[in-house]
Amino acid sequence: MLTLVSLFICTGISAERKPVPVIITAGQSNTDGRVSNDDLPDYIRQQGYRHCLWSYGSDTISGGGRFERFWPRVAKPDNTARWGYDAVVYYLIDRQIKRDFYVIKESLGGTAIDTACASTSGMYWSASSEFLASTAAADKGGKSLLKAFTENIGACIDSELSHLKEGYDVKAFLWHQGESDKKMAGHYYDNLKAVVAYVRNYLVKKTGDGRYARLPFICGTYSLKSRDRSEQVVNALYRLAEEDPNFHVVDIEDATIQRDRLHFDSKGAELLGQRVFKRLMEVTGGIK
Helix, strand or coil: CHHHHHHHHHHHHHHHCCCEEEEEEEECHHHHCCEEHHHCCHHHHHHCCCCEEEEEEECCECCCCCCEECCCCCCCCCCCCEECHHHHHHHHHHHHHCCCEEEEEEECCCCECCCCCCCHHHCECCCCHHHHHHCCEHHHCCCEHHHHHHHHHHHHHHHCHHHCCCCEEEEEEEEECCHHHHHHHHHHHHHHHHHHHHHHHHHHHHHCCHHHHHCCEEEECCCCCCCCCCHHHHHHHHHHHHHCCCEEEECCCCCCECCCCCCECHHHHHHHHHHHHHHHHHHHCCCC
Protein backbone atom coordinates (compact mmCIF):
# COMPACT_ATOMS: atom_id res chain seq x y z
CA MET A 1 0.00 0.00 0.00
CA LEU A 2 2.80 2.37 0.92
CA THR A 3 4.55 1.51 -2.34
CA LEU A 4 1.43 2.40 -4.32
CA VAL A 5 1.03 5.68 -2.47
CA SER A 6 4.67 6.55 -3.10
CA LEU A 7 4.26 5.70 -6.78
CA PHE A 8 1.23 8.00 -7.11
CA ILE A 9 3.07 10.81 -5.35
CA CYS A 10 6.14 10.43 -7.56
CA THR A 11 3.97 10.27 -10.67
CA GLY A 12 2.19 13.45 -9.62
CA ILE A 13 5.47 15.27 -9.01
CA SER A 14 6.82 14.06 -12.37
CA ALA A 15 3.69 15.34 -14.15
CA GLU A 16 3.98 18.71 -12.42
CA ARG A 17 7.59 19.00 -13.52
CA LYS A 18 7.04 18.17 -17.17
CA PRO A 19 9.05 20.73 -19.16
CA VAL A 20 7.14 23.76 -20.37
CA PRO A 21 6.70 23.69 -24.18
CA VAL A 22 8.27 26.42 -26.32
CA ILE A 23 7.49 27.14 -29.98
CA ILE A 24 9.72 29.35 -32.11
CA THR A 25 8.21 31.04 -35.15
CA ALA A 26 9.66 33.19 -37.94
CA GLY A 27 9.01 34.45 -41.46
CA GLN A 28 7.64 37.27 -43.57
CA SER A 29 4.16 38.81 -43.92
CA ASN A 30 2.03 35.66 -43.93
CA THR A 31 3.73 34.74 -40.66
CA ASP A 32 3.59 38.27 -39.29
CA GLY A 33 -0.15 38.36 -40.02
CA ARG A 34 -2.18 40.33 -42.52
CA VAL A 35 -5.75 39.40 -41.56
CA SER A 36 -7.81 41.83 -39.47
CA ASN A 37 -8.54 40.75 -35.90
CA ASP A 38 -12.18 41.46 -36.76
CA ASP A 39 -11.92 38.32 -38.90
CA LEU A 40 -10.52 36.01 -36.25
CA PRO A 41 -12.47 32.74 -36.14
CA ASP A 42 -15.47 33.08 -33.83
CA TYR A 43 -14.17 30.38 -31.50
CA ILE A 44 -10.97 32.37 -30.88
CA ARG A 45 -12.80 35.66 -30.36
CA GLN A 46 -15.16 34.01 -27.89
CA GLN A 47 -12.70 31.86 -25.95
CA GLY A 48 -9.40 33.70 -26.38
CA TYR A 49 -6.03 32.46 -25.12
CA ARG A 50 -5.53 31.34 -21.54
CA HIS A 51 -2.08 29.79 -21.53
CA CYS A 52 0.01 31.29 -24.34
CA LEU A 53 2.81 33.76 -23.58
CA TRP A 54 4.90 35.25 -26.35
CA SER A 55 7.94 37.40 -27.05
CA TYR A 56 7.59 39.20 -30.39
CA GLY A 57 10.20 40.99 -32.45
CA SER A 58 9.79 42.71 -35.82
CA ASP A 59 11.95 45.14 -37.80
CA THR A 60 13.65 47.37 -35.20
CA ILE A 61 11.24 46.22 -32.48
CA SER A 62 12.93 43.84 -30.07
CA GLY A 63 11.37 40.99 -28.14
CA GLY A 64 13.94 41.85 -25.48
CA GLY A 65 13.64 38.51 -23.73
CA ARG A 66 10.27 39.60 -22.32
CA PHE A 67 7.02 37.64 -22.45
CA GLU A 68 3.42 38.79 -22.33
CA ARG A 69 0.04 37.12 -22.67
CA PHE A 70 -0.63 36.44 -26.33
CA TRP A 71 -3.17 38.30 -28.38
CA PRO A 72 -2.56 38.72 -32.13
CA ARG A 73 -0.90 41.94 -33.20
CA VAL A 74 1.69 43.19 -35.67
CA ALA A 75 4.31 45.92 -35.32
CA LYS A 76 2.55 48.24 -37.78
CA PRO A 77 1.43 51.49 -36.13
CA ASP A 78 -1.19 52.12 -38.82
CA ASN A 79 -2.92 48.78 -38.15
CA THR A 80 -1.65 46.62 -35.30
CA ALA A 81 -4.74 44.42 -34.91
CA ARG A 82 -3.92 41.65 -37.37
CA TRP A 83 -3.19 37.94 -37.21
CA GLY A 84 -1.56 35.13 -39.16
CA TYR A 85 -1.87 31.35 -39.37
CA ASP A 86 0.19 30.88 -36.20
CA ALA A 87 -2.58 32.47 -34.08
CA VAL A 88 -4.68 29.39 -34.89
CA VAL A 89 -1.80 27.06 -34.01
CA TYR A 90 -1.38 28.70 -30.60
CA TYR A 91 -5.12 28.61 -29.93
CA LEU A 92 -5.27 24.88 -30.65
CA ILE A 93 -2.25 24.22 -28.42
CA ASP A 94 -3.82 26.42 -25.75
CA ARG A 95 -7.06 24.41 -25.74
CA GLN A 96 -5.22 21.09 -25.64
CA ILE A 97 -2.46 21.73 -23.15
CA LYS A 98 -4.35 23.65 -20.45
CA ARG A 99 -1.10 25.00 -18.97
CA ASP A 100 1.24 27.81 -19.88
CA PHE A 101 3.47 27.52 -22.92
CA TYR A 102 5.79 29.99 -24.62
CA VAL A 103 6.21 31.38 -28.13
CA ILE A 104 9.22 33.31 -29.43
CA LYS A 105 8.45 34.99 -32.74
CA GLU A 106 10.34 37.16 -35.23
CA SER A 107 8.55 38.29 -38.39
CA LEU A 108 8.66 41.11 -40.90
CA GLY A 109 6.75 41.45 -44.15
CA GLY A 110 8.51 41.62 -47.48
CA THR A 111 11.76 40.10 -46.26
CA ALA A 112 14.08 37.75 -48.15
CA ILE A 113 16.86 35.36 -47.21
CA ASP A 114 19.01 36.11 -50.24
CA THR A 115 20.73 39.50 -50.11
CA ALA A 116 20.46 39.74 -53.90
CA CYS A 117 16.69 40.17 -53.49
CA ALA A 118 14.70 43.23 -52.47
CA SER A 119 13.85 43.09 -48.77
CA THR A 120 11.97 45.46 -46.48
CA SER A 121 14.25 47.99 -44.78
CA GLY A 122 17.21 46.12 -46.26
CA MET A 123 16.78 43.41 -43.60
CA TYR A 124 17.48 39.75 -44.35
CA TRP A 125 17.20 36.25 -42.92
CA SER A 126 20.51 35.27 -44.49
CA ALA A 127 22.74 32.81 -42.63
CA SER A 128 25.73 33.69 -44.81
CA SER A 129 28.79 33.99 -42.58
CA GLU A 130 29.95 37.02 -44.57
CA PHE A 131 26.62 38.80 -44.16
CA LEU A 132 26.37 37.98 -40.46
CA ALA A 133 29.91 39.21 -39.86
CA SER A 134 29.09 42.49 -41.59
CA THR A 135 26.02 43.52 -39.60
CA ALA A 136 24.27 43.52 -36.26
CA ALA A 137 20.80 42.28 -35.33
CA ALA A 138 17.90 44.19 -36.89
CA ASP A 139 16.71 45.41 -33.50
CA LYS A 140 20.18 46.71 -32.67
CA GLY A 141 20.64 48.93 -35.70
CA GLY A 142 21.77 46.23 -38.13
CA LYS A 143 20.17 44.25 -40.96
CA SER A 144 20.09 40.68 -39.67
CA LEU A 145 16.68 39.28 -38.78
CA LEU A 146 18.30 35.93 -38.01
CA LYS A 147 20.50 37.52 -35.35
CA ALA A 148 17.51 39.38 -33.90
CA PHE A 149 15.58 36.11 -33.76
CA THR A 150 18.27 33.97 -32.16
CA GLU A 151 19.46 36.70 -29.80
CA ASN A 152 15.91 37.07 -28.52
CA ILE A 153 15.68 33.31 -28.09
CA GLY A 154 18.84 33.53 -25.98
CA ALA A 155 17.49 36.47 -23.98
CA CYS A 156 14.22 34.60 -23.34
CA ILE A 157 16.17 31.59 -22.10
CA ASP A 158 18.31 33.72 -19.81
CA SER A 159 15.55 35.92 -18.39
CA GLU A 160 12.63 33.49 -18.12
CA LEU A 161 12.86 29.97 -19.48
CA SER A 162 15.95 28.85 -17.59
CA HIS A 163 14.27 29.87 -14.32
CA LEU A 164 11.18 27.69 -14.77
CA LYS A 165 11.15 25.01 -12.07
CA GLU A 166 9.75 22.50 -14.55
CA GLY A 167 12.39 23.30 -17.16
CA TYR A 168 11.52 23.99 -20.79
CA ASP A 169 11.59 22.16 -24.11
CA VAL A 170 11.68 23.83 -27.53
CA LYS A 171 9.26 21.69 -29.50
CA ALA A 172 9.43 23.04 -33.05
CA PHE A 173 10.41 25.84 -35.41
CA LEU A 174 7.48 27.16 -37.48
CA TRP A 175 8.19 29.08 -40.68
CA HIS A 176 6.40 30.69 -43.60
CA GLN A 177 8.52 32.74 -45.98
CA GLY A 178 9.87 32.58 -49.53
CA GLU A 179 7.75 34.94 -51.59
CA SER A 180 10.44 37.62 -51.46
CA ASP A 181 13.08 35.14 -52.64
CA LYS A 182 11.29 34.49 -55.92
CA LYS A 183 13.91 36.43 -57.90
CA MET A 184 16.67 34.10 -56.64
CA ALA A 185 14.54 30.96 -56.34
CA GLY A 186 17.40 28.78 -57.52
CA HIS A 187 19.29 29.68 -54.32
CA TYR A 188 16.41 29.00 -51.95
CA TYR A 189 17.36 25.40 -51.19
CA ASP A 190 20.83 26.35 -49.96
CA ASN A 191 19.65 29.54 -48.27
CA LEU A 192 16.84 27.97 -46.22
CA LYS A 193 18.93 24.93 -45.37
CA ALA A 194 21.51 27.30 -43.89
CA VAL A 195 18.87 29.22 -41.90
CA VAL A 196 17.50 26.03 -40.35
CA ALA A 197 21.01 24.79 -39.50
CA TYR A 198 21.91 28.16 -37.98
CA VAL A 199 18.92 28.16 -35.62
CA ARG A 200 19.38 24.52 -34.64
CA ASN A 201 23.10 25.04 -33.99
CA TYR A 202 22.37 28.15 -31.97
CA LEU A 203 20.02 26.20 -29.71
CA VAL A 204 22.51 23.38 -29.27
CA LYS A 205 25.27 25.81 -28.25
CA LYS A 206 23.01 27.92 -26.05
CA THR A 207 21.43 25.03 -24.17
CA GLY A 208 24.06 22.29 -24.45
CA ASP A 209 21.26 19.97 -25.57
CA GLY A 210 22.26 18.01 -28.67
CA ARG A 211 18.66 17.06 -29.42
CA TYR A 212 18.10 20.50 -30.90
CA ALA A 213 20.31 19.56 -33.85
CA ARG A 214 17.21 17.63 -34.95
CA LEU A 215 14.62 20.22 -33.93
CA PRO A 216 11.45 19.71 -36.01
CA PHE A 217 11.06 22.42 -38.64
CA ILE A 218 7.57 22.94 -40.08
CA CYS A 219 6.88 25.24 -43.03
CA GLY A 220 3.93 25.96 -45.31
CA THR A 221 3.84 26.28 -49.08
CA TYR A 222 1.87 28.96 -50.96
CA SER A 223 -1.53 29.33 -52.56
CA LEU A 224 -1.71 28.46 -56.25
CA LYS A 225 -3.33 31.89 -56.65
CA SER A 226 -0.41 33.78 -55.10
CA ARG A 227 1.33 36.18 -57.45
CA ASP A 228 4.65 35.46 -55.72
CA ARG A 229 4.46 31.68 -55.62
CA SER A 230 7.57 30.11 -57.14
CA GLU A 231 7.64 26.45 -58.14
CA GLN A 232 11.41 26.46 -57.65
CA VAL A 233 10.93 27.59 -54.06
CA VAL A 234 8.24 24.95 -53.49
CA ASN A 235 10.49 22.27 -54.99
CA ALA A 236 13.30 23.40 -52.68
CA LEU A 237 11.04 22.86 -49.67
CA TYR A 238 10.17 19.33 -50.72
CA ARG A 239 13.79 18.52 -51.55
CA LEU A 240 14.82 19.58 -48.05
CA ALA A 241 12.04 17.44 -46.58
CA GLU A 242 13.24 14.41 -48.55
CA GLU A 243 16.77 14.83 -47.21
CA ASP A 244 15.98 15.80 -43.62
CA PRO A 245 13.50 13.64 -41.64
CA ASN A 246 12.93 16.55 -39.26
CA PHE A 247 12.01 19.02 -42.01
CA HIS A 248 8.27 19.03 -42.68
CA VAL A 249 6.29 20.73 -45.45
CA VAL A 250 2.60 21.55 -45.08
CA ASP A 251 0.89 21.97 -48.44
CA ILE A 252 -1.48 24.95 -48.67
CA GLU A 253 -1.86 25.43 -52.41
CA ASP A 254 -5.65 25.33 -52.03
CA ALA A 255 -5.70 28.28 -49.60
CA THR A 256 -7.83 31.33 -50.35
CA ILE A 257 -6.07 34.69 -50.41
CA GLN A 258 -6.88 38.37 -50.27
CA ARG A 259 -7.46 40.64 -53.25
CA ASP A 260 -3.78 41.59 -53.21
CA ARG A 261 -3.15 38.04 -54.51
CA LEU A 262 -0.46 37.50 -51.90
CA HIS A 263 -1.72 37.31 -48.33
CA PHE A 264 -3.93 34.60 -46.91
CA ASP A 265 -7.45 35.71 -46.09
CA SER A 266 -9.10 34.57 -42.85
CA LYS A 267 -10.10 31.16 -44.25
CA GLY A 268 -6.68 30.58 -45.82
CA ALA A 269 -4.80 31.53 -42.66
CA GLU A 270 -7.11 29.38 -40.54
CA LEU A 271 -6.62 26.41 -42.87
CA LEU A 272 -2.83 26.67 -42.74
CA GLY A 273 -2.94 27.03 -38.95
CA GLN A 274 -5.04 23.88 -38.63
CA ARG A 275 -2.73 21.92 -40.90
CA VAL A 276 0.43 23.12 -39.16
CA PHE A 277 -1.07 22.17 -35.80
CA LYS A 278 -1.93 18.70 -37.09
CA ARG A 279 1.61 18.19 -38.37
CA LEU A 280 3.05 19.59 -35.13
CA MET A 281 1.11 17.03 -33.12
CA GLU A 282 2.26 14.23 -35.43
CA VAL A 283 5.96 15.08 -35.36
CA THR A 284 6.17 15.81 -31.62
CA GLY A 285 3.95 12.98 -30.49
CA GLY A 286 1.61 15.58 -29.05
CA ILE A 287 2.30 18.59 -26.85
CA LYS A 288 1.18 17.98 -23.27
